[in-house]
Amino acid sequence: MKDVIATSTPLKVALLGCGVVGSQVARILITQADELRARIGRPLELVGIAVRDLAKDRPGIDRALLTTDGEELVQRADVDLVIELLGGIEPARSLILAAIGAGASVITANKALLASDGGSIYAAAAEQGVDVYYEAAVAGAIPIIRPLRESLVGDEVLAVKGIVNGTTNFILDKMHTAGESFPDVLAEAQALGYAEADPTADVEGHDAAAKAAILASLAFHSRVRLSDVDREGITGVTLADIEAAREMGCVIKLLADCSLSPDGSIAVGVHPTMVPLSHPLASIPGAYNAVFIESRYAGRLMFMGPGAGGSPTASAVLGDLVTAARNRVRGAIGPGESAYSARGITPSGEARSRYYVSLLVEDEPGVLAKVAACFAAHGVSLQAVRQDAGDGGAGDRARLGVRTHTARDADVRATLAELEQLPEVGPGITVMRVEGR
Amino acid sequence: MKDVIATSTPLKVALLGCGVVGSQVARILITQADELRARIGRPLELVGIAVRDLAKDRPGIDRALLTTDGEELVQRADVDLVIELLGGIEPARSLILAAIGAGASVITANKALLASDGGSIYAAAAEQGVDVYYEAAVAGAIPIIRPLRESLVGDEVLAVKGIVNGTTNFILDKMHTAGESFPDVLAEAQALGYAEADPTADVEGHDAAAKAAILASLAFHSRVRLSDVDREGITGVTLADIEAAREMGCVIKLLADCSLSPDGSIAVGVHPTMVPLSHPLASIPGAYNAVFIESRYAGRLMFMGPGAGGSPTASAVLGDLVTAARNRVRGAIGPGESAYSARGITPSGEARSRYYVSLLVEDEPGVLAKVAACFAAHGVSLQAVRQDAGDGGAGDRARLGVRTHTARDADVRATLAELEQLPEVGPGITVMRVEGR
Numbered sequence: 001m002k003d004v005i006a007t008s009t010p011l012k013v014a015l016l017g018c019g020v021v022g023s024q025v026a027r028i029l030i031t032q033a034d035e036l037r038a039r040i041g042r043p044l045e046l047v048g049i050a051v052r053d054l055a056k057d058r059p060g061i062d063r064a065l066l067t068t069d070g071e072e073l074v075q076r077a078d079v080d081l082v083i084e085l086l087g088g089i090e091p092a093r094s095l096i097l098a099a100i101g102a103g104a105s106v107i108t109a110n111k112a113l114l115a116s117d118g119g120s121i122y123a124a125a126a127e128q129g130v131d132v133y134y135e136a137a138v139a140g141a142i143p144i145i146r147p148l149r150e151s152l153v154g155d156e157v158l159a160v161k162g163i164v165n166g167t168t169n170f171i172l173d174k175m176h177t178a179g180e181s182f183p184d185v186l187a188e189a190q191a192l193g194y195a196e197a198d199p200t201a202d203v204e205g206h207d208a209a210a211k212a213a214i215l216a217s218l219a220f221h222s223r224v225r226l227s228d229v230d231r232e233g234i235t236g237v238t239l240a241d242i243e244a245a246r247e248m249g250c251v252i253k254l255l256a257d258c259s260l261s262p263d264g265s266i267a268v269g270v271h272p273t274m275v276p277l278s279h280p281l282a283s284i285p286g287a288y289n290a291v292f293i294e295s296r297y298a299g300r301l302m303f304m305g306p307g308a309g310g311s312p313t314a315s316a317v318l319g320d321l322v323t324a325a326r327n328r329v330r331g332a333i334g335p336g337e338s339a340y341s342a343r344g345i346t347p348s349g350e351a352r353s354r355y356y357v358s359l360l361v362e363d364e365p366g367v368l369a370k371v372a373a374c375f376a377a378h379g380v381s382l383q384a385v386r387q388d389a390g391d392g393g394a395g396d397r398a399r400l401g402v403r404t405h406t407a408r409d410a411d412v413r414a415t416l417a418e419l420e421q422l423p424e425v426g427p428g429i430t431v432m433r434v435e436g437r
Numbered sequence: 438m439k440d441v442i443a444t445s446t447p448l449k450v451a452l453l454g455c456g457v458v459g460s461q462v463a464r465i466l467i468t469q470a471d472e473l474r475a476r477i478g479r480p481l482e483l484v485g486i487a488v489r490d491l492a493k494d495r496p497g498i499d500r501a502l503l504t505t506d507g508e509e510l511v512q513r514a515d516v517d518l519v520i521e522l523l524g525g526i527e528p529a530r531s532l533i534l535a536a537i538g539a540g541a542s543v544i545t546a547n548k549a550l551l552a553s554d555g556g557s558i559y560a561a562a563a564e565q566g567v568d569v570y571y572e573a574a575v576a577g578a579i580p581i582i583r584p585l586r587e588s589l590v591g592d593e594v595l596a597v598k599g600i601v602n603g604t605t606n607f608i609l610d611k612m613h614t615a616g617e618s619f620p621d622v623l624a625e626a627q628a629l630g631y632a633e634a635d636p637t638a639d640v641e642g643h644d645a646a647a648k649a650a651i652l653a654s655l656a657f658h659s660r661v662r663l664s665d666v667d668r669e670g671i672t673g674v675t676l677a678d679i680e681a682a683r684e685m686g687c688v689i690k691l692l693a694d695c696s697l698s699p700d701g702s703i704a705v706g707v708h709p710t711m712v713p714l715s716h717p718l719a720s721i722p723g724a725y726n727a728v729f730i731e732s733r734y735a736g737r738l739m740f741m742g743p744g745a746g747g748s749p750t751a752s753a754v755l756g757d758l759v760t761a762a763r764n765r766v767r768g769a770i771g772p773g774e775s776a777y778s779a780r781g782i783t784p785s786g787e788a789r790s791r792y793y794v795s796l797l798v799e800d801e802p803g804v805l806a807k808v809a810a811c812f813a814a815h816g817v818s819l820q821a822v823r824q825d826a827g828d829g830g831a832g833d834r835a836r837l838g839v840r841t842h843t844a845r846d847a848d849v850r851a852t853l854a855e856l857e858q859l860p861e862v863g864p865g866i867t868v869m870r871v872e873g874r
Contacts (some may be wrong), residue, residue, distance in 0.1 A: 015474040028734065032593070034810040035593070035778075036591065038778070039590055039777070079710075125472075135588060143580070143584035143588035143738075146580075146584065150756060151583050151756045153755075153760065154473070154476075154752060154754070154757075155752040155755060221475070221476070230669075294751075297749065297752035298742065299746075300743070301579060302740070303738070304740075305737060305738035306735070306737070311734040311735070311736070312735050314734055315733075315735035316588070316592075316735070318734070319587060319590050319591045319592065321591055323590065325773060330770065333758075335763060341475070423566045
């Protein structure tokens with residue numbers, strides 16, 4: 001390749017953060033140095049690692065590289081590539097902008113930052129003519145950013161649906177297979193290290209929502225922010241829901257759903273969703289992630305793999321690092337933000353889905369007709385109804401399970417509000433989305 | 438993005454071939470012109486289509502674009518991008534080299550050409566500083582080239598295993614589900630248009646072998662050619678094999694298997710293989726394709742989607758077209774061939790796999806011990822043995838099904854040769870690889 005300057009001058013790399021992923025990245029930079037050099041055309045040299053605590057034991061990491069002054073590190077004029085693995089908004093945001101300002105390309109896994117303020121980072125990078133790569137921000141090692149940003153760029157993506165949080169998938173999977181309740185499985189996941197001591201970001205869907213915003217931005221060439229995502233966690237999912245899903249031939253998954261609405265706006269949400277067993281996403285086990293894409297020409301695609309963990313995330317970071325380094329060697333830059341289509345966000349009430357509604361009703365003639373009329377009055381069409389006689393535990397009540405055709409969210413909510421007022425309907429109506437059309 | 442010259446000057450595109458895929462590409466270039474322009478930063482203009490037959494009816498295609506002189510078309514100095522969809526070696530090879538020589542970037546779906554002579558094309562492109570993209574050459578719309586070429590470039594790929602031929606997957610799937618024989622299902626597939634009148638390229642594994650060579654080249658940063666691929670088709674797969682696989686909890690798939698051997702060489706083969714139902718590849722239905730990747734850091738990834746068809750293939754071609762066009766707009770080029778590691782090819786006898794061997798033996802004492810001793814003498818270790826009494830049809834013979842641990846191919850062949858000589862063993866020993874370790 002004649003244009004590659006075969007030089008021994010290293011490209012200089014700065015690393016921000018040295019936790020599980022960062023220390024793995026640092027180790028691979030050392031152990032795989034020859035391979036990486038051959039793939040890039042020049043060697044990489046790790047010149048500094050910003051950490052909070054200099055004293056912490058970090059096996060295999062040269063202490064001389066450590067600094068607590070990230071600011072100074074990213075502003076070094078000789079640094080070509082900055083890897084940001086701090087997470088959170090600040091100081092990650094300021095350090096990334098400073099790195100870009102100093103002419104470095106940036107590799108980041110920071111979904112929260114990109115979902116809330118990616119626009120200003122992409123704009124700064126475009127202004128400076130440097131790269132921002134972030135494959136590790138969504139679905140760990142699964143290549144999903146690059147396929148959306150490049151492979152499908154000649155197609156028209158209609159929907160992206162993903163299981164993008166391994167912790168909640170592990171919990172829901174265990175609830176299905178072991179029949180254990182949410183609090184029990186959560187405690188177990190925490191003991192195993194699959195869930196954090198404070199599990200809010202995972203179980204309330206914040207983590208998945210950030211990833212949904214990033215996926216929707218790429219899929220629909222628009223800016224979609226975290227605050228645009230209609231979010232619901234899995235803390236309210238009960239074993240009764242799990243059982244109802246099973247009866248319908250479904251499993252419950254926490255689904256990040258980014259779809260084009262009929263008016264061309266973007267509906268983006270994270271919800272516990274009943275997924276039919278025939279759907280490829282239904283069989284994604286344990287802590288795995290998967291992203292399902294429906295596009296106009298390519299049809300239905302699915303990508304699956306480990307969604308988290310030090311090594312898989314490090315793999316994604318290093319793929320981006322080599323790509324950005326190759327760009328440097330050739331004096332090129334990769335694709336920047338593509339937000340030309342500037343689509344609006346579908347208001348949450350306007351979003352469409354199929355729904356499953358479960359309610360307890362008086363077990364007497366005419367009740368089903370009354371309930372059905374209530375759905376009909378709000379324009380919600382029913383696909384299937386199943387009535388089970390009360391089992392004694394619910395007194396003289398029968399459980400009614402109703403599956404709707406695709407309906408507006410606001411219409412379903414209005415139906416539920418009215419159902420709650422019916423004297424024949426007991427308290428505790430539950431509702432859940434059902435994947436499919 | 439300040440570096441993008443916002444110009445209305447079109448990038449000129451020439452198309453070689455206007456069959457199912459080509460005509461779909463041409464139509465999308467027209468119907469999606471505004472979207473493509475926004476994504477690239479400049480419009481695309483289709484300036485010519487080389488065809489064999491000018492008179493053929495091509496709905497939606499402007500006849501004025503058609504020419505039978507592909508040579509002249511690709512040598513036009515004003516053409517920026519050439520899409521080659523002719524297939525086969527010549528004239529595709531000469532036209533691609535001429536296009537590169539004239540300074541155009543090339544997008545091709547030509548697996549046969551790339552697998553047999555990709556090296557000279559990549560070298561010519563590097564020499565001229567132009568791009569060669571070929572996402573459509575393997576697994577249709579599934580982004581697999583770009584993930585291997587870029588996303589996993591910081592990782593160490595250990596194995597790539599794929600169902601990369603939809604026709605054979607359809608046939609094997611139907612043999613499993615409907616219990617119909619190979620010739621019957623093949624005739625049906627031909628009637629449905631899933632198989633060609635001359636099905637040799639598909640059913641003998643030539644098509645899958647070309648794709649295996651391309652995948653192995655990318656995964657292992659080496660040049661792997663079609664002639665390096667150890668190839669076996671599915672014409673010999675019987676319903677008895679299907680049944681034996683079922684008894685073992687497996688399905689038979691035509692697997693393209695590219696793996697690193699213990700000595701660092703590349704074992705690349707296409708074989709009908711028993712795949713355990715627990716493996717993600719086992720559930721890939723009908724005409725779908727899927728590629729499974731095992732890498733050191735990312736772990737186990739799988740990509741699935743439609744492996745053929747006009748629209749999916751057009752999607753892959755257009756993704757490459759937009760990428761190559763963006764590179765033109767920025768004066769950049771994408772990643773070239775990476776063959777630095779120049780690994781050797783594992784001789785077919787040295788390749789390792791688990792095997793299933795089925796043989797008919799005299800139903801008398803001592804035979805099993807004799808057979809087992811024969812495997813042991815060649816260093817082939819047995820994982821499981823199952824003996825079924827003869828059902829009358831096989832006379833006084835019993836069927837012996839033997840599953841081995843991972844063994845050298847040559848050792849298994851030597852074992853079989855010796856077994857054939859045993860008086861207690863009947864004719865018609867069958868053998869098949871089993872996926873897994």
